[in-house]
Amino acid sequence: MIPIDVSTAGGGGSVPPAALLSxxxxxxxxxxxxDFVFKHLTMLFAFGVLSLVFLMGYEMYAxxxxxxxxxxxxxxxxxxxxxxxxxxxxxxxxxxxxxxxxLALLIALPLGLGVAIFLSELAPRWLERPFSFLxxxxxxxxxxxxxxxxxxxxxxxxxxxxxxxxxxxxxYLPFFKGPAYGFGMLAAGLILAxxxxxxxxxxxxxxxxxxxxxxxxxxxxxxxxxxxSTRIILSSAKSGILGATLLGLGRAVGETMAVTMVIGNxxxxxxxxxxPGYSMASVxxxxxxxxxxxxxxxxxxxxxxxxxxxxxxxxxxxxxVVWSVxxxxxx
Amino acid sequence: xxxxxxxxxxxxxxxxxxxxxxxxxxCVLLAVAPLILIFSYTLIQGISALNIDFFIxxxxxxxxxxxxxxxxxxxxxxxxxxxxxxxxxxGIMAGIYLAEYGDNPFAGTVRFLADVLSGIxxxxxxxxxYVIVVLPMKHFSALAGGVALAILMIPTVTRTTEEMIxxxxxxxREAGLAIGIPRWKTTLRIILPTAxxxxxxxxLLAIARAAGETAPLLFTALGNRFWSTAIDQPxxxxxxxxxxxxxxxxEDWIRQAWGAAFVLIALIFVLSVIFRIVTRSRYAEx
Numbered sequence: 128m129i130p131i132d133v134s135t136a137g138g139g140g141s142v143p144p145a146a147l148l149s150x151x152x153x154x155x156x157x158x159x160x161x162d163f164v165f166k167h168l169t170m171l172f173a174f175g176v177l178s179l180v181f182l183m184g185y186e187m188y189a190x191x192x193x194x195x196x197x198x199x200x201x202x203x204x205x206x207x208x209x210x211x212x213x214x215x216x217x218x219x220x221x222x223x224x225x226x227x228x229x230l231a232l233l234i235a236l237p238l239g240l241g242v243a244i245f246l247s248e249l250a251p252r253w254l255e256r257p258f259s260f261l262x263x264x265x266x267x268x269x270x271x272x273x274x275x276x277x278x279x280x281x282x283x284x285x286x287x288x289x290x291x292x293x294x295x296x297x298x299y300l301p302f303f304k305g306p307a308y309g310f311g312m313l314a315a316g317l318i319l320a321x322x323x324x325x326x327x328x329x330x331x332x333x334x335x336x337x338x339x340x341x342x343x344x345x346x347x348x349x350x351x352x353x354x355x356s357t358r359i360i361l362s363s364a365k366s367g368i369l370g371a372t373l374l375g376l377g378r379a380v381g382e383t384m385a386v387t388m389v390i391g392n393x394x395x396x397x398x399x400x401x402x403p404g405y406s407m408a409s410v411x412x413x414x415x416x417x418x419x420x421x422x423x424x425x426x427x428x429x430x431x432x433x434x435x436x437x438x439x440x441x442x443x444x445x446x447x448v449v450w451s452v453x454x455x456x457x458x
Numbered sequence: 459x460x461x462x463x464x465x466x467x468x469x470x471x472x473x474x475x476x477x478x479x480x481x482x483x484x485c486v487l488l489a490v491a492p493l494i495l496i497f498s499y500t501l502i503q504g505i506s507a508l509n510i511d512f513f514i515x516x517x518x519x520x521x522x523x524x525x526x527x528x529x530x531x532x533x534x535x536x537x538x539x540x541x542x543x544x545x546x547x548x549g550i551m552a553g554i555y556l557a558e559y560g561d562n563p564f565a566g567t568v569r570f571l572a573d574v575l576s577g578i579x580x581x582x583x584x585x586x587x588y589v590i591v592v593l594p595m596k597h598f599s600a601l602a603g604g605v606a607l608a609i610l611m612i613p614t615v616t617r618t619t620e621e622m623i624x625x626x627x628x629x630x631r632e633a634g635l636a637i638g639i640p641r642w643k644t645t646l647r648i649i650l651p652t653a654x655x656x657x658x659x660x661x662l663l664a665i666a667r668a669a670g671e672t673a674p675l676l677f678t679a680l681g682n683r684f685w686s687t688a689i690d691q692p693x694x695x696x697x698x699x700x701x702x703x704x705x706x707x708x709e710d711w712i713r714q715a716w717g718a719a720f721v722l723i724a725l726i727f728v729l730s731v732i733f734r735i736v737t738r739s740r741y742a743e744x
Contacts, residue, residue: 159640159642161643162640162642164642165642166642169552170564172547176549180571180574183583183586186586186589186590187589190585190589238488238489240485241481241489242482245482245483245485248482249483264727264730267670269719271700272500272719273496274704275500276499279712324489325489325493353475353479354475374577377577381577381579382579408673411584415585415588416676428585431581434579435582438577438579439574441577442578443570446574
């Protein structure tokens with residue numbers, strides 16, 4: 128925002144210097160109560176937004192004091208999740224969150240990059256508006272609707288078509304062992320891929336478009352093909368694409384409803400993508416309302432706290448990276 | 459002119475180029491396919507599931523077919539109403555600050571944290587609302603759900619308000635100040651009314667998104683099969699109903715879940731289109 132400077136606004140011109148001078152003096156000496164109050168009132172609310180983030184962190188930290196003091200760091204590296212015995216280890220949940228998100232990125236990243244390349248390097252300009260509208264819309268479809276589709280369309284398809292095919296052709300790999308339930312890691316990874324793809328595609332496209340045309344023209348002028356010039360663009364956009372990936376990862380890690388509905392909800396670690404798993408977000412969604420003991424509640428709050436820290440770090444990193452790239456090329 | 463090996467190399471480069479073009483087109487098709495599938499499937503299932511009963515009837519007891527989600531529709535309305543009540547003032551005022559006085563490190567930090575806040579999973583926000591509201595009150599309530607939705611709305615509303623105010627040309631501001639109107643009055647009486655259309659639709663979009671949230675309501679507003687409009691009691695919502703019904707063994711409940719999903723998508727779709735149209739005319743003017 129350009130600060131408003133009354134003394135130079137308008138530029139003078141025919142205004143006599145004396146009048147200009149008095150106007151400037153007037154602007155300086157006039158201290159307005161309303162201005163002061165209004166500015167600081169809005170500032171207070173802005174401060175509210177800022178403190179909200181810290182308040183959230185503090186409340187969750189305080190809320191999980193029981194398990195933090197009892198289990199310490201072991202909470203993150205042990206794998207018994209047994210509410211009956213009040214034993215809590217979050218490792219299978221962290222594993223499930225990371226594996227399903229990794230799977231999602233594995234699928235969504237190349238696809239998203241392909242889409243971004245198409246839109247920024249190949250497609251005509253008029254495609255841009257409908258595309259950004261489509262992305263906006265997809266980002267707005269509630270997670271629960273993805274989950275509903277996952278249960279009634281994706282899971283049956285996996286069980287009847289994809290999983291039998293995978294196990295008969297690649298059954299010797301540890302990833303495709305075990306009975307085909309449909310529900311499980313694979314379903315979670317696929318539905319997450321669908322949800323994360325628009326984010327990765329649209330941010331990568333923004334990053335690619337931020338790179339000056341001069342680079343493309345230089346490459347093409349030297350006789351490079353479209354793809355060769357795109358490769359040069361891609362290497363300049365590397366860190367921005369990393370940022371897009373991190374943002375996508377942040378979304379995948381925190382995604383709750385769609386994952387809960389298809390992941391199978393069993394707290395165990397397995398190499399097979401066919402077997403049911405659990406994620407940090409879905410254990411909270413499933414068990415929080417029923418948590419009976421205060422230790423149980425505390426364990427779930429601690430998981431939320433870990434999730435909070437993870438997503439804050441991911442988002443902050445991603446924004447810094449994207450911001451530094453787009454800023455470098457802006458001026 | 460060209461030797462054979464040079465020709466071959468050129469051919470190879472062109473082939474690689476064409477392959478990559480094909481690859482990226484294939485990516486677009488692959489990316490769009492599931493999205494079209496989800497969209498069309500929900501539309502087909504949803505439209506056939508909707509009838510008048512869905513909107514005006516209460517849920518029937520377990521096992522009986524028919525009935526509707528009247529209480530959930532009202533419940534969702536109350537929840538987003540509460541969310542807007544708590545969230546909008548904070549978001550709008552913070553947005554005004556960022557747009558009008560936002561040229562300092564403090565504002566930069568707020569902007570950054572608002573963006574980070576919008577990336578925090580909604581389930582985590584639900585846990586926070588549980589700790590702040592449900593624990594002290596000792597029971598689930600619509601109020602807690604409203605607080606969760608408010609926290610979710612704040613970053614979007616803040617950033618939209620800021621961006622919409624920034625679209626107002628600087629000359630409007632200068633004109634107000636030049637005729638001696640104090641700055642705060644210029645903001646409230648000239649800048650805000652000019653940006654109002656954009657801000658309002660942005661807010662509606664944020665509200666529509668909040669209406670689609672499930673995770674933060676599961677253990678704040680909880681859900682309710684009966685008619686309730688009391689804000690200190692558990693309250694029904696469309697999304698929690700979809701979740702519960704999706705796990706049910708009854709055909710009819712699943713039908714109603716699709717109906718509710720369709721209603722949510724339709725709401726969000728309409729508001730998104732309106733937002734697009736309004737913001738586009740804004741850009742076009744200047």
